[in-house]
Amino acid sequence: MKRRVFSARAGSRKVDRGTLLLALATAIAASGAACSSGDGAGASASGGGASAGGGGSSGSGAVEGLVSLRVEPGSTSVELAYGEAAAVQLTAVGRFRDGSERDVTAQVTWSADDLFAHVDEGQLTTGSPGRVRVTAADGSVTASADVTVKLAGEIALPGAPPGASAALGGAPEAANAPAIAYPLDGALFPSNIGTVELQVSKGSAGQRVGRIEILGDFIDLHLVGACDPIPDTGGCSMALPADMVPMLVRTSEGEAMETRVRLAAEDGSELGESKAIDVRWAGAALSGGLYYWRTNGTSLQSAAIYRYDLDDAASPPELFFENEQSPPLANGQEMPCMGCHALAQAGDKMALTFGGSGPSSFALVDVATADIIALRNTDPDGFATMTTFSPDGELMVNAFRGGLTLRRADETLDAVGDLFGEAGERLTQPFWSPDGKHLAFVAWQPGENGAGPELYGDTVRGAQILIAASDGAGAFDAPQVLVPREQDRTHYYPAISDDGAWVVFNTSRCDGPPGNGPAGNDPCDAYDDNSARLQVIPVEGGAPVDLARANGDDTWANSWPRFGPSHDTYRGKNIYWVAFSSRRPYGLRLPGSSDGTTKPQLWFAAVTLAPGGEIEGDPSFAPVWMPQQNDDMTDPTGNHIPQWAEKALPVPQ
Numbered sequence: 001m002k003r004r005v006f007s008a009r010a011g012s013r014k015v016d017r018g019t020l021l022l023a024l025a026t027a028i029a030a031s032g033a034a035c036s037s038g039d040g041a042g043a044s045a046s047g048g049g050a051s052a053g054g055g056g057s058s059g060s061g062a063v064e065g066l067v068s069l070r071v072e073p074g075s076t077s078v079e080l081a082y083g084e085a086a087a088v089q090l091t092a093v094g095r096f097r098d099g100s101e102r103d104v105t106a107q108v109t110w111s112a113d114d115l116f117a118h119v120d121e122g123q124l125t126t127g128s129p130g131r132v133r134v135t136a137a138d139g140s141v142t143a144s145a146d147v148t149v150k151l152a153g154e155i156a157l158p159g160a161p162p163g164a165s166a167a168l169g170g171a172p173e174a175a176n177a178p179a180i181a182y183p184l185d186g187a188l189f190p191s192n193i194g195t196v197e198l199q200v201s202k203g204s205a206g207q208r209v210g211r212i213e214i215l216g217d218f219i220d221l222h223l224v225g226a227c228d229p230i231p232d233t234g235g236c237s238m239a240l241p242a243d244m245v246p247m248l249v250r251t252s253e254g255e256a257m258e259t260r261v262r263l264a265a266e267d268g269s270e271l272g273e274s275k276a277i278d279v280r281w282a283g284a285a286l287s288g289g290l291y292y293w294r295t296n297g298t299s300l301q302s303a304a305i306y307r308y309d310l311d312d313a314a315s316p317p318e319l320f321f322e323n324e325q326s327p328p329l330a331n332g333q334e335m336p337c338m339g340c341h342a343l344a345q346a347g348d349k350m351a352l353t354f355g356g357s358g359p360s361s362f363a364l365v366d367v368a369t370a371d372i373i374a375l376r377n378t379d380p381d382g383f384a385t386m387t388t389f390s391p392d393g394e395l396m397v398n399a400f401r402g403g404l405t406l407r408r409a410d411e412t413l414d415a416v417g418d419l420f421g422e423a424g425e426r427l428t429q430p431f432w433s434p435d436g437k438h439l440a441f442v443a444w445q446p447g448e449n450g451a452g453p454e455l456y457g458d459t460v461r462g463a464q465i466l467i468a469a470s471d472g473a474g475a476f477d478a479p480q481v482l483v484p485r486e487q488d489r490t491h492y493y494p495a496i497s498d499d500g501a502w503v504v505f506n507t508s509r510c511d512g513p514p515g516n517g518p519a520g521n522d523p524c525d526a527y528d529d530n531s532a533r534l535q536v537i538p539v540e541g542g543a544p545v546d547l548a549r550a551n552g553d554d555t556w557a558n559s560w561p562r563f564g565p566s567h568d569t570y571r572g573k574n575i576y577w578v579a580f581s582s583r584r585p586y587g588l589r590l591p592g593s594s595d596g597t598t599k600p601q602l603w604f605a606a607v608t609l610a611p612g613g614e615i616e617g618d619p620s621f622a623p624v625w626m627p628q629q630n631d632d633m634t635d636p637t638g639n640h641i642p643q644w645a646e647k648a649l650p651v652p653q
Helices: 017-031 242-251
Strands: 005-007 066-072 075-080 086-089 091-096 101-103 109-112 117-120 123-126 130-138 141-156 179-182 187-189 196-201 209-216 219-226 228-230 235-240 257-264 279-281 289-295 304-309 318-322 338-343 349-354 361-366 371-376 386-389 395-400 403-408 415-419 426-432 438-444 464-469 480-483 489-496 502-509 533-538 559-563 568-570 573-582 601-609 638-645
Touching: 066 130, 066 141, 075 086, 109 117, 117 130, 123 130, 141 242, 179 257, 196 257, 209 235, 209 242, 219 235, 235 242, 242 279, 257 279, 289 338, 338 386, 338 638, 349 386, 386 426, 395 426, 403 426, 426 489, 438 489, 464 489, 464 502, 480 489, 480 502, 480 533, 489 559, 502 559, 502 601, 533 601, 559 638, 573 638, 601 638
Parallel strands: 005 141, 075 141, 141 219, 187 279
Antiparallel strands: 066 091, 086 123, 091 101, 109 130, 117 123, 130 141, 179 196, 196 235, 209 219, 209 257, 228 235, 289 304, 289 638, 304 318, 338 349, 349 361, 361 371, 386 395, 395 403, 403 415, 426 438, 438 464, 464 480, 489 502, 502 533, 559 573, 568 573, 573 601
């Protein structure tokens, strides 16, 4: 069959593309992959009613003498061109009490189990790929057929050189094979990440044009265009348009889906084809507000808090708070470094520490105005280093000098009481679950297990993670060990999922690469450890599981994991987004380092887990890079400590 070719810039369509994609984008999460395969066999009068879902037509009423139905063909497929509608005609054949059969297509009621499909007298019309179960019914007599809708054809991307398609149609040579540097193999993208750039290492210097090939159960699509050079890398890039994402969400529901890239010179020479990678898109979107710490990497005086509104992910992150706004320290130092920020769940309050973990001056900030609600900066001994808020934001737990204190999160900062003195160890890095039912925190023993004598709480070699049940309003049970201490390991930075079911945390190895900064260079003291990896464990306890695909295969310093403020479903499991910082390479655009010599960037990884079930294998996907986090890609900033709230409040002007 000849491949259909059309331009991404084409105007007229059988179905308005903007309307179609808007419907897909807003309803995709509800569509699900509920279709099951069928053999098209007739169903007797004992069968169930018609499936719910897309629109359909109704027949004239009961067909007298009807015994059973079958839909022909029982299984079929149709190709869908991008931006158009596909149609296929089905026939309902009825069998009657006298043994005869006849066409009853116009007399039965038709329905489809897909929100984006419509059936009228057996004709299925849809603008979305996937598998659709179409049902014909007359009262309780029903029959179904499955229609596979495959997105197919070739798209000429904007700026595609003339003749690019022909240049890429020959037989590729292995010696010219390019390699996809980004996305990562096994990545799962959220539905609102926008345009995705494919970064490709060339297999031959003269390669200038490219073809992205996406092949799977519900897709056979080629995108042809120029492969734009990425300076100083010997590679090039092509972009998947953002308005294609809703279609990619649907095609990702298939069992098989792979992406490869062909590159060639404009005359068709130097043709090569990459190995295939598995890249998918989930209907689940990133949501809420992400507030992260950013520095130019040369001076702590450059530190700032940036806010990324993930409900408007196309807009770039905005500056929320910078050192110039910091109040002076007790010693008179002006504009000290600020950090160790924490957010109330609603995103309306922020805790900030000034001067680092030594001075530990503290402010409670109104996020709507960036005004300071309460300030403690006159005591040279400090006040608080790390903080977590109760679900309603009325209370907070402060960590300071190895102790945890429950306080009111208001202008008084009144202490309610110290917590968990019975633990017998120093405590730090608290995290109160969004459902209020648990408080997780880190316990360590200064001067033991290789730890130094410092009580600051940001260097905690030999640490373990404890957890205490809570009523969400300030009452706690005695803590229990969740992740026990291990020889030559440190466990730290716990965070709990929005439904209170899972804890993600960091583990680093004492035989890993040492750090390269002015402090915290022990390889497993929890302070910017190069060997840091993400792990997950049920909140009720069990065996921790390494998130291998999210972590990658080197010491990328995957640190400060935080769950998103909500979860969704993907392929029958709950899907959680985890934000974290990492020094892994961003394709060809930014180099990575396994020894801590490059600046960290923010990444999102999907983790899929069965509700209340055991963790089976590695539940993570390869991560995706957070777009727009650098003002200048030639001079990136160091971005880490992502803190996630339910909502990003407007930045005060």
